[in-house]
Amino acid sequence: MLNIKNLEAIIDNKHILKGLNLDIKPGEVHAIMGPNGSGKSTLANVLSGKNGYEIKGDIKYNGESLSELSTEERAQKGIFLAFQYPLEIPGVNTNTFLRTSVNSVRKAQGEKELDTLTFLKLIKEKASELGIDEKFLSRQLNVGFSGGEKKKNEILQMKLLQPKLSILDETDSGLDIDALRIVADGVNSYKNKENAFLIITHYQRLLDYIKPDYVHVLSNGKIIKTGNADLGVQLEKTGYSNIV
Amino acid sequence: MKTEDLKNIKDYKYGFTTDVENIRSPKGLSEETIRFISNIKKEPEWMLEWRLKAFNRLKVLKEPDWQKPKYPKINYQDLYYYSAPKSASENPKSLDEIDPKILETYKKLGIPLVEQKRLNGIAVDAVFDSVSVATTFKDELTKKGIIFCSISEAIQKHPELVKKYLGSVIPLSDHYFATLNSAVFTDGSFVYIPPNTKCPMELSTYFRINASETGQFERTLIIADKGSYVSYLEGCTAPMRDENQLHAANVELIALDDAEIKYSTVQNWYPGDEKGVGGIYNFVTKRGACRGKNSKISWTQVETGSAITWKYPSCILQGDNSVGEFYSIAITNNFQKADTGTKMIHLGKNTKSKIISKGISAGNADNMYRGLVEIKNKAINSRNYTQCDSLLMGNKCGAHTIPYIKNNNATSTIEHEATTTKINEEQLYYCNQRGLDQEEAVSLIVNGFCKEVLQQLPMEFAVEAQKLVAISLEGSVG
Numbered sequence: 001m002l003n004i005k006n007l008e009a010i011i012d013n014k015h016i017l018k019g020l021n022l023d024i025k026p027g028e029v030h031a032i033m034g035p036n037g038s039g040k041s042t043l044a045n046v047l048s049g050k051n052g053y054e055i056k057g058d059i060k061y062n063g064e065s066l067s068e069l070s071t072e073e074r075a076q077k078g079i080f081l082a083f084q085y086p087l088e089i090p091g092v093n094t095n096t097f098l099r100t101s102v103n104s105v106r107k108a109q110g111e112k113e114l115d116t117l118t119f120l121k122l123i124k125e126k127a128s129e130l131g132i133d134e135k136f137l138s139r140q141l142n143v144g145f146s147g148g149e150k151k152k153n154e155i156l157q158m159k160l161l162q163p164k165l166s167i168l169d170e171t172d173s174g175l176d177i178d179a180l181r182i183v184a185d186g187v188n189s190y191k192n193k194e195n196a197f198l199i200i201t202h203y204q205r206l207l208d209y210i211k212p213d214y215v216h217v218l219s220n221g222k223i224i225k226t227g228n229a230d231l232g233v234q235l236e237k238t239g240y241s242n243i244v
Numbered sequence: 245m246k247t248e249d250l251k252n253i254k255d256y257k258y259g260f261t262t263d264v265e266n267i268r269s270p271k272g273l274s275e276e277t278i279r280f281i282s283n284i285k286k287e288p289e290w291m292l293e294w295r296l297k298a299f300n301r302l303k304v305l306k307e308p309d310w311q312k313p314k315y316p317k318i319n320y321q322d323l324y325y326y327s328a329p330k331s332a333s334e335n336p337k338s339l340d341e342i343d344p345k346i347l348e349t350y351k352k353l354g355i356p357l358v359e360q361k362r363l364n365g366i367a368v369d370a371v372f373d374s375v376s377v378a379t380t381f382k383d384e385l386t387k388k389g390i391i392f393c394s395i396s397e398a399i400q401k402h403p404e405l406v407k408k409y410l411g412s413v414i415p416l417s418d419h420y421f422a423t424l425n426s427a428v429f430t431d432g433s434f435v436y437i438p439p440n441t442k443c444p445m446e447l448s449t450y451f452r453i454n455a456s457e458t459g460q461f462e463r464t465l466i467i468a469d470k471g472s473y474v475s476y477l478e479g480c481t482a483p484m485r486d487e488n489q490l491h492a493a494n495v496e497l498i499a500l501d502d503a504e505i506k507y508s509t510v511q512n513w514y515p516g517d518e519k520g521v522g523g524i525y526n527f528v529t530k531r532g533a534c535r536g537k538n539s540k541i542s543w544t545q546v547e548t549g550s551a552i553t554w555k556y557p558s559c560i561l562q563g564d565n566s567v568g569e570f571y572s573i574a575i576t577n578n579f580q581k582a583d584t585g586t587k588m589i590h591l592g593k594n595t596k597s598k599i600i601s602k603g604i605s606a607g608n609a610d611n612m613y614r615g616l617v618e619i620k621n622k623a624i625n626s627r628n629y630t631q632c633d634s635l636l637m638g639n640k641c642g643a644h645t646i647p648y649i650k651n652n653n654a655t656s657t658i659e660h661e662a663t664t665t666k667i668n669e670e671q672l673y674y675c676n677q678r679g680l681d682q683e684e685a686v687s688l689i690v691n692g693f694c695k696e697v698l699q700q701l702p703m704e705f706a707v708e709a710q711k712l713v714a715i716s717l718e719g720s721v722g
Contacts, residue, residue, distance in 0.1 A: 048677050051669070071676035080677075087674040091692030100688060101678035108679065140692070157678065 001026050001196050002047075002165060006057035008221075009039070009046050016042040018221035019057070024165070027193040031207055031232060032200045034218035035240045040200045041084060043218070044169040047198075048081040049074045061165070076108035080163030082154035084170040088142040094153070095137045098123060102160050126159045130186050147174035155186040166190075167198045172206040184209030204236035217243060256514060259484030262349045262454050266373075269326035275299065278427055281326045281374075285396045285430075288403060298416045298426035305420045312612045312644070313552045313581035315525060318490060325428040327455040328375040346377055353481060354708075355450045366446045366477075366704060367392055371462065373455050374430035381445065391436040392447050395463050398434035405436055409467055413496040413533045413560070422529040425494040429463035432493070437472035437503070446475050446702050453482035453489060453513070453524070462493035468503035470536065475506040475702055480549070482514040486522040488551055493528045501536030501563065506544070508701050509557075510709055513549035515716075520579025520608075523551025530557035531587075534566035534595075542569040543586065544700040546709045548716040551580060556614070558587035561595035561623070568597040571697040573709075575716045576609030576641070585615035585646075590623035590656070599630040602694050605641035606720035616648040619656045626656040634664040635693050637686075637720050687714035 002024040009017040016039045024030055034040055046053055049071035059066040066074065089097065103113040114122065124134060130152055142150050151171050158166055168187070172180055187197065187210050199210060207215070207229065215231040216223045217240070225231065225243055235243075269280045278299055282292040307318075331343040342357070350357050350370055357370055357378045367381035369392065376394030385392050391402060399406050414422050433449040453460050468474055482489065491513065497505050507530075516523025526549075532541035543557040553576075559568025570586035588597035597617065605611040617628045634643035645662045667689060675685035691698065691710050698706055698713075 050673055070681075071673060072679055072681045075677050075679040083674065083677075087668075087671050089671055089674075089689060089692055091695035092688055097678075097688065100680060100684065101675075104679035104681070104684060161679070 001062060003060040004057070007046070007059060008056035009042050010054040011042070011052055016221055017046065020218075020222055022216070022223065024196045024198060026164070026196055028214065029191065029197045029199065029210060029212045031212040031215045032198065032218050033202065033215060033232060033235060038218045039221045040218055041169055044081055044167050044200055047167060048079060072104070073108075076105050078164035080158050080161055080166045082151070082158060082166065082168045082171050084173065086142050086150040086154055088140075090140055090143050092141045094139055094141045095120075095123065097141045098137075098157060098160060101157065105161055123160065126156055129159070129189065130156055131182055132156060148176065148179035151175055151179065151183055152186075155183050159186060159190055164195050165198065166195065167200070169200045170202065171199075172201055172203065180206065181209060204232045207232045256484055258353060258481035258512065259514060260352065261483040262345050264329040264331070264343060264345055264454070266327050266455050267330050268324045268455075268458075271324055272321040273323070273325065273428070277325050281428060281430060284326065285399070287399055290403075290407065291399055294411070294416070295427050298423050301417045302420070302423045302427055305417070305423055307420045311554055311583045313554065313583055313610065315488070315552055318525075322457070323490065324455070324458045325461065326374045326430055327458040328373055329377075342377055346372055349452065349454070350450065353450065353452065355479075366448055369394060369433045369447075369449045371431050371433075371449060371451045373453060373458060373460065376431045376433070385443075385445075388441055388444065389438040390441065390443055391434065393434055395429070395432045395434045395465060398465070402434070402436070405467065406434070406465070409496065409498055410465055411496075413498060413531045414494050414529055418529065421492045421527045422494055425461050425463060425492050425529070429461045429494065432462040432464040432495075433466075434464070435466040435474060435476060437468045437474045439469045440471040441469075442472065443474040446477055446704065448477040448479065451478060451480040453491065456485060456487065456489075459490040459492065462491070462495075464493070464495040466496070466505060466507070467498045468500065468505045468539075470501045470503060473504045475508070477508040477510070477702060477705060479510045480513050482524055484514050484517075484522065486517075488523060488525055490525045490527065493530075495528070495530040495557075497532035497541055499532065499534050499536060499539035499541050499566075502538045503536060504540040504542075505532065506542045507532070507557075508705065509545040509547070510705060510712065511545065511547045511549050511553070512712060515549045515580050516551040516578065518578050520551070523580070524549065526550035526553045526555065528555040530555060531560065532558065532568070533560045534563050534568060534592075536566070537563040537592070538565045539563050540567040540569070542571070542700070544571040544697065545573070546697070546701070546712065547572070547574040547582060547584060548712050553580075553582040553584050555584050556586050558589070559597060560589045560591065561597065561626075562591045564592040565594045566592055567595070570597075570599045570601070571700045572601045573604070573694045573697045573713065574602070574611055574613075575604045575713060576606070576611045577716055577720055578607040578609060580609045582610070583612040583614055585613045587616040588618070588628060589616075590619040590626040590628070593622070593624050593626070595623055595626045597628045599628070599632075600696050601632045602697055603632070603634045603643055604637070604690060604693070604717070605634065605643050606637035606717055608640045610642040610644075612644045612646065614646045614648075616650075617658055618650040619652055619658065621652040624653055624655045628658045630658070630660045632660075632662040633693070634662075635690065636664065636666045637717065683714070683718060686717055686720070690714070690717060
């Protein structure tokens with residue numbers, strides 16, 4: 001699904017990613033761990049097509065080169081990024097935003113756009129799965145949301161948009177144990193053979209709930225170690241300093 | 245560049261012209277022109293005298309020049325002050341007699357005038373250049389005692405009301421453009437709501453400039469008698485031309501005891517092209533008097549068009565406990581300029597005013613909020629709340645806020661909040677990541693920014709206004 005070869009990313013003359021290689025197949029869950037400043041969020045930004053990076057190397061997504069595609073085209077083709085800091089958009093109703101988003105993606109995929117009622121039914125169903133109060137949907141997008149609410153809202157969007165590749169950028173940060181469990185349940189219930197996850201995190205604790213197939217350690221812009229779920233557990237005990 | 249070439253350039257979809265035979269006044273500003281206008285409208289003598297008085301006053305007035313957007317000197321002798329389709333100049337008209345070309349024009353503008361296709365629950369007065377060509381739902385309104393007609397008709401049929409109220413809010417000698425309007429005004433709407441009557445439908449006027457080298461001098465007068473309510477909306481469009489055309493309107497509102505007037509504007513005059521050539525000079529005087537106790541006047545404006553917008557819809561809060569509101573969205577793109585805001589003059593006790601202004605500036609445009617809040621010494625326990633937000637798109641545009649605040653008594657309070665923000669790249673990225681393209685993302689964010697004002701519009705127009713907001717900013721981010 002995703003093949004990254006020798007990926008380099010430079011921003012403001014800073015070399016952040018320095019030759020990163022990664023292959024993700026459908027149905028797999030990959031976790032990226034690493035110390036602060038190792039390039040984890042940059043990887044998420046580059047994959048989703050954020051402006052401002054100078055890119056070298058090659059990223060293929062389902063055989064197509066990503067560098068040709070705009071941020072929205074990537075999203076329309078099934079790449080989803082759960083933001084570390086979801087943005088507030090004052091005056092925009094959460095419901096309206098989600099419907100605009102779902103319909104933009106559906107339109108691009110040649111599917112019929114959902115009318116208001118159909119969408120409302122769908123969103124209520126998905127929201128209740130995540131234990132999200134309906135009232136929350138008529139609030140302004142992320143405005144005044146708690147950290148946990150914002151992250152749940154990201155997972156709600158993921159479940160609505162049904163992406164093929166979901167990138168979770170430190171979705172666990174700022175979550176209490178209950179919220180963490182809800183987010184993890186959301187991911188686990190969506191996980192299937194067709195879609196893949198790239199989970200970026202500092203800590204093992206999210207991986208206690210979402211079992212990764214692979215754990216990669218990112219340091220200084222490169223993946224320096226890859227293992228199975230045990231690697232995460234080991235890192236939690238020993239810290240990064242032993243392997244970095 | 246010729247008008248024909250301009251038509252093809254950009255998607256100002258109202259930029260077409262209608263080919264009709266016109267009757268025009270003599271060129272230039274003179275007593276002869278004023279007599280011509282008064283005569284063709286078959287006005288009574290007192291009206292002509294009133295116009296001539298204004299004209300005499302005009303001779304000593306100077307064109308103001310304190311505004312931020314500057315413009316080349318207007319040659320007032322090179323303009324036509326009256327231009328009307330020949331077919332429409334012999335009033336009154338029934339709908340069957342209206343030139344099909346004019347009906348077609350309004351149909352294209354989305355304002356069907358013919359019986360079976362009328363907008364539901366909205367009565368329309370259609371003003372084409374200098375004349376009102378049709379007013380719909382007149383009979384239904386008459387049954388309730390509501391008068392909704394062109395000002396020309398009101399001058400003939402309801403002289404007692406016109407004499408009593410015309411010029412009572414904007415005096416003859418007010419300022420240059422207002423006085424010019426008093427001398428040469430051509431058409432506009434007249435509304436009278438009798439006591440204790442809630443107008444059962446939205447009243448609206450659609451102003452269309454069609455003829456070239458012509459100024460439009462609209463005059464509108466709305467009177468809400470004791471305990472009545474009316475919601476009124478005006479829309480405006482004009483053809484694309486490389487000349488600048490002047491629209492100098494006067495709008496007067498009067499609310500008596502316990503009456504409420506809600507006045508909404510969706511202004512989409514031709515804004516000029518991307519290089520700033522052509523477009524309307526929208527120099528308008530709008531003023532409402534809350535004359536009675538507990539009366540309320542609420543202005544809502546969505547200003548997206550015009551090369552220059554220069555207007556301050558105002559409220560004079562005379563009656564005790566009266567309320568004035570001003571909700572504004574001013575969007576300027578390319579080389580458009582706006583200097584707009586409001587004046588809230590508190591005279592009565594316990595008067596309240598609220599100002600919510602949203603200015604959006606893109607391209608090379610310049611957007612100014614200028615507003616006066618004045619609480620006089622007898623207006624005890626009065627309050628004002630003002631919020632001015634500016635949104636900048638790109639780095640070549642400007643936004644300015646100039647509040648004038650005068651509080652003359654210690655029992656009253658004035659609050660002013662202002663913010664200036666740039667459209668946030670991170671917000672755009674977030675929207676893009678959710679599959680929205682750049683235009684959709686901008687439209688969503690900007691409509692969110694304007695929401696408090698858009699909510700004030702009558703439902704039927706809110707959706708249109710949202711689309712207009714998006715269209716006005718097309719191509720401004722990219």
